Amino acid sequence: MVNDLEMAPGMQETSLAANSRGTILVVEDDPRLQKVLRRIFADEQYTVVVAGDGQTALDLFRLEHPLAVILDLILPQISGRELCQTFKSISIDTPVIVLSAITEVVDKVLLLELGADDYVTKPFSPRELTARVQAAVRRQHKPRTAATYRFADCEIDFKRMTAWRAGNPVVLTSHEFKLLKFFIENAELVLTREVLLNEVWGYNAYPTTRTVDNQILKLRQKLESDPATPRHLLTIYGAGYKFVP
Incomplete structure (x- = not known):
């Protein structure tokens, strides 16, 4: 299991995977956990972009059009809950997987109603997290309903x-x-x-x-x-x- 494990908040870094399977946006303000998540998804051949605060995350979301988002809830500038809703208003089909230490059922239900596609609790299993991201991406690549x-x-x-x-x-x-x-x-x-x-x-x-x-x-x-x-x-x-x- 991975616990919350050196970038300054708001800084971004890109990990470019050879023959990338797509871009994963990691929104997390803990520099140690940023490194862990970057490594997990780079090892799975994803390109990884990292945001340490809500405003940077929103800017990167609009710029990168990521395949999926890994989202912490407690962030500087813009909260994870508000970001989740904003991401979905911009692109309803982009999976948002919340990664948080908050375990209360009411919070999970609220996030799902705001549009989150999944919720993984810290500490987490890297294998479970990547499996959930890949499952969410697969769901979005099913035949599309007409607009x-x-x-x-x-x-x-x-x-x-x-x-x-x-x-x-x-x-x-x-x-x-x-x-x-x-x-x-x-x-x-x-x-x-x-x-x-x-x-x-x-x-x-x-x-x-x-x-x-x-x-x-x-x-x-x-x-x-x-x-x-x-x-x-x-x-x-x-x-x-x-x-x-």
Whole structure:
């Protein structure tokens, strides 16, 4: 396991991997842990860029268009929570993996609702961290849903992150967009709660599957004309859920 292990905060350094598999943005203000994370991902043939504060991270995100982000929560200038939400507003498809010593379930749920793709607790296993990053990247390279998708009286623009029902705007969180997108990509298939947790939330083990039920309830309230008798986000009793356009 790796604990929080010499750059000044805000400084950036790039590790260029030969035949790079893509760029990983590491947002971490501890110089020792910066070095550890840089080495872990450079050894996996990624190009690594490092930010020690929130503003540098935001600048690098816009400049580098990273394949994925490793994000600490406690940072100078801009908090990790605010950064997570901003990253997702710029590029919803860029995986953000939070790496933090905070273990409270409520914090994990909040971050997932802000759009984080996964959450790894310090101290961490390098193998687990790289596996989760690679899994998040694979999920984003599945066949893409059209930027604008229509079903019934709903119109969803995934690129602009806007939603309309019966001509009226509907406010969805970034995580609700992710969940809806996964349903659309797997239309007519029965999806278990465990599959949804693994593929949308990014957790192999999550405190409760009620998280899935609550998120689908919210989507029904926002997108179904009659949430009590849904026509599109269906419960398949004893199995899971199914999206029917």
